Amino acid sequence: MSEISVQLENLSFKAQQLSDQASQLALAAVETSGGHSDFIIFGITVLVLACFVGYYVVWSVTPALHSPLMGVTNAISSVIIVGALLAAGPIDATISKYFGLAAVGLAAVNIFGGFVVTNRMLSMFKKKS
């Protein structure tokens, strides 16, 4: 009995060692790749899948609403404001920050302009009374 328990203890110790080694290796792998180059493949995967989603969704849009479609896509392409906000975020007044603030302003014109004009268009589409 005691022999088995000793063996079990040894095994669990070895398993622990192995898992430690594995996590160290994984950490090293992330460090050497810088974390970013991993994103390129991941990002391209997302891009390609999103293109497929876009393809099917856009073909289902009725031709009568192609102008509002352009209005909405124009508004949502201003999601670039996410980048602009990060750029404008730091307290220090740097050239980088001013570029960011300018981009926030431009994107805001688009976001409001795009959604408002689309809403105006869509509110005009009425059924036969």
Next chain:
Amino acid sequence: MSNLTSVAYLISSVLFILSLRGLSHPTTARRGNFYGIVGMAIAIITTVSNPGVLSYKEIAIAFVIGGLIGSVIAVRIQMTALPQLVAAFHSLVGLAAVFVAASAFYNPSAFNIGTIGNIPLGSLIEMAIGTAIGAVTFTGSIIAFGKLQGFVSGNPLVFKGQHLLNLLLGLGIIALIAKFCMDQNPEYFWMIVAASFLIGVLLIVPIGGADMPVIVSMLNSYSGWAAAGIGFTLSNNLLIITGALVGSSGAILSYIMCKGMNRSFLNVLLGGFGGEQAVSEGGAKDDRVAKQGNAADAAFVMKNSKTIIIVPGYGMAVAQAQHALREMGDLLKAAGAQVRYAIHPVAGRMPGHMNVLLAEANVPYDEVLELDEINRDFSDTDVAFVIGANDVTNPAAKTDKTSAIYGMPILDVENAGQVFFVKRGMASGYAGVQNELFFRDNTLMLFGDAKKVCEDIIKGLEN
């Protein structure tokens, strides 16, 4: 990026997809737009709560100023001017992309992509490509805006060696990107921007006014790819997903527009189609005389018709005739006629332009039909009333292999019992091709401003 942030961005992405999905039918479309607004709000709030974002006051000022400008323009703009508005908005996305990329270049640590002079190669390439697409979108959209608004001549501007110049510039940009990636010199960054600005102008100047639906859609697509490019720089899936949605949407619209003209995308891009040169070649040779009618004749004929199909084109938009046209339609309906509208895919200056104008004039959307929905009905129709459209009705597209518009799908108005053409004069259409229909026995030309003609017909109907 924390998990919470990632989840919030994912929710935003899904809402954006749903917002496009909503546009599959007019009844769900407004809800779709609302999803888009919520998605954008989530994206902005999530980003602002990022620990790196601290200058709330300045951001709020920039955001409010931009938002006010955008809202005021969007509320005031006339629906006939939508195409130029959309073009102008695209240019802003392009410029914003350039600014974000510049910002990332001068302060890479804010985006977690290394330090100045030590940006990883992958990020440099993404940054450079995002910048180039953004810059092309910016100037290209400005020229498109100028052409649509009338600041720049709508005629194609072609010169010798144009395509060679574009090719050289394109290669130059690639070389500059390579240089930029090697030594991270700000000079190269700005040279990429300048060269892309230039190519954006050169790409759009040779393109004529009526090809603008393709170009506006194409620029819509570019603004999406620019956002996706910046998404790679930021390692942000929301930007990539949204960019891909917008990019594919614009690409599909361009494809639909090209198909509506039976032209390849490349053919449109190479430009030089239409304009004055083509008009003088094709337009003046004919000495046949078209039968001319007046509004009273048209009113009389239509009052005694059972079925009427109205075919609107860009001329209706220019004359702002949609309200008078709807009033005319109402009177005809009151007189017992069935009135419907037929829309060609490339009618107007942007996809779906005519549908919006008719909706603005309170025409119910179920009376407005697309080409393949209504084309067969012309043969059972008493009157086809063509207002401000020309090439899209020209039977030469089906019969004359030498014609510039051969193969283009057309509305078969010739099959109707009686055809009225409301036109300002006998000039040929955009493609510079004479329209055989003008000389048919069952055609009557109503010369004059589209709005004026409609008003005169209304008077005739009321008597």
